[in-house]
Amino acid sequence: DGGITQSPKYLFRKExxxxxxxxxxxxxxxxxxxxxxxxxxxxxxIYYSQIVNDFQKGDIAEGYSVSxxxxxxxxLTVTSAQKNxxxxxxxxxxxxxxxxNEQFFGPGTRLTVL
Amino acid sequence: xxxxxxxxxxxxxxxxxIASLNCTYSDRGSQSFFWYRQYSGKSPELIMFIYSxxxxxxxxxxxxLNKASxxxxxxxxxxxxxxxxxxxxxxxxxxxxxxxxxxxxSGTRLSIRP
Numbered sequence: 468d469g470g471i472t473q474s475p476k477y478l479f480r481k482e483x484x485x486x487x488x489x490x491x492x493x494x495x496x497x498x499x500x501x502x503x504x505x506x507x508x509x510x511x512x513i514y515y516s517q518i519v520n521d522f523q524k525g526d527i528a529e530g531y532s533v534s535x536x537x538x539x540x541x542x543l544t545v546t547s548a549q550k551n552x553x554x555x556x557x558x559x560x561x562x563x564x565x566x567x568n569e570q571f572f573g574p575g576t577r578l579t580v581l
Numbered sequence: 582x583x584x585x586x587x588x589x590x591x592x593x594x595x596x597x598x599i600a601s602l603n604c605t606y607s608d609r610g611s612q613s614f615f616w617y618r619q620y621s622g623k624s625p626e627l628i629m630f631i632y633s634x635x636x637x638x639x640x641x642x643x644x645x646l647n648k649a650s651x652x653x654x655x656x657x658x659x660x661x662x663x664x665x666x667x668x669x670x671x672x673x674x675x676x677x678x679x680x681x682x683x684x685x686x687s688g689t690r691l692s693i694r695p
Contacts, residue, residue, distance in 0.1 A: 512682065568673050574624050
């Protein structure tokens with residue numbers, strides 16, 4: 468089955484800790500994205516990557532970092548510099564170079580700061 | 582700032598009636614639009630996409646696009662309780678060359694009452 472997986476489903480972080488959220492896709496998509504969603508809000512773009520070894524900041528990149536060493540993987544690190552990280556994090560992928568702009572989403576990771 | 586605007590709702594519709602969800606966008610260069618459905622605590626799933634002026638029908642769903650008025654809508658006929666969810670409108674930002682950066686609205690919460 469093709470799709471996007473995210474882990475863990477739930478994550479608890481202590482203040483001052485860095486945590487890494489995993490995102491893997493086997494859709495052979497070139498582009499991958501990280502979004503943050505707060506309760507009752509829409510999706511806000513954190514980072515996106517068009518190809519391996521390249522990524523760009525989105526609208527709310529401060530306090531986050533990413534890497535794209537493999538086409539299938541786009542992990543997101545929430546650093547201690549992110550002051551209010553409690554949110555629902557969604558990873559997505561698409562294949563815009565093939566003319567397909569639809570973004571497919573993973574199941575999400577819910578991060579809570581203790 | 583390029584934006585997609587939606588009424589947050591909640592929009593309450595009786596079962597069997599037509600639900601009408603609306604969205605406006607500010608970027609005249611936006612080419613394609615998407616409607617995603619998001620159940621509480623879950624990730625968004627694509628319902629419809631539209632890129633041409635006019636109507637596009639798929640089962641009980643009809644998407645409408647009016648580029649002159651910068652207006653997108655989604656009609657759900659014969660509304661069912663399972664249609665109760667948040668509906669996110671999204672447009673492809675024309676300012677990005679290859680990665681399809683989608684701009685999401687904040688979503689409209691739809692409630693179908695029996």
